[in-house]
Amino acid sequence: MGGKYRITGDAYPRMRRPRKRRRLVLAGVGAVVALGLAGWGTLQLIDVFTGGDKSAAAAGHKRACPTVKPAVVAPAKALPKPAAVKVNVYNATTRSGLAKDAAEELKKRGFAIGEVGNASKEYDKKVPGTGVLLGAPAAKNGGFTVLGTQLAGAVEKTDARKTGEIDLILGTKFKAFSTPQEATAAMTALTKPAPAPSPSC
Template identity: 90%
Template sequence: MGGKYRITGDAYPRMRRPRNRRRLVLAGIGAVAALGLAGWGTLQLIDVFTTGGDKGAAAADHKRDCPTAKPSAAPAKALPKPASIKVNVYNATTRSGLAKDAAAELKKRGFTIGEVGNASKEYDKKVPGTGVLLGAPAAKNGNFTVLGAQLTGAVEKTDTRKTAEVDLILGTKFKAFTTPQQATAAVAALTKPAPAPSPSC
């Protein structure tokens, strides 16, 4: 320079980066972050739809493999008709004529009536409830059920008889039979088919 310009002192001018370069760097970082977020969101959506499709296919396969419950139900055991049940009516109370009246009502309801009279010493004045149904063990399979629907609270007992007839021993709490509608509804509920079990899959 020929000595025209001299640098004196110990202070030197600082070299600063242009401000526009800093802005470019920040803008680049922001763009990269935005692209990263967008890509991550896209992957999440793809995963959701793909997984949902797999689950839907699995559910469809499961439904296809699992047998459908049939609307038909398992048939209930048929109960005997009142006409096929022979009933002996005995009075174990102090009320006179009770067995006769009860037998007449049961006859109206279709039952076959056998003996009518006072209870034996084993049961006379010894039945605190509404009554006792006494018969062979086979009577539990139907005769007790149909006859028991005519009165509430009767106790079922079996003996060694071989015949199918049933003894109805009326107790001190007996007031009246259930209404025919109630008895019919009770028997119908017992003969309604049981629902078929649902598939366990």
């Protein structure tokens, strides 16, 4: 078209540039939306096949665990019989006759009784608890345990003696031994075989 309607200059190129930019922006937005939808769809498929939570994965892990053999029972702890434990009974309180009465009770329960009398100056009126079990270090693995079932709260101490007897020094809080039923239950708990822990996946 000529004359005064002829297009001159660079008006036409200026009109097309904004269109290209809009197309690029729209194309970028469309690509982001498409990727987002694809990712969301993938997550939905994973949820469908795994049960929708982490518990399915955990359950699958447990199913993959190899068959566990029955737990092996640990052998019972070997403890001496009361008759094999010789006990010297000493009174560290102001109550007269306490050591004699305690020794007679322990004898009824099967313990071997040695010396009976008042405590030495080292312990006389200096035992605030129920009592002290005093013996050789080897007694910690046997005699202390057996005699300890008869007197709750007794403190264990060792010395340099080479013999196997145990000194029971009665303290100010001593009132009575554990009942025979309580002592038997405590001994049973100590000697009962314990199952070994089962391996876990």
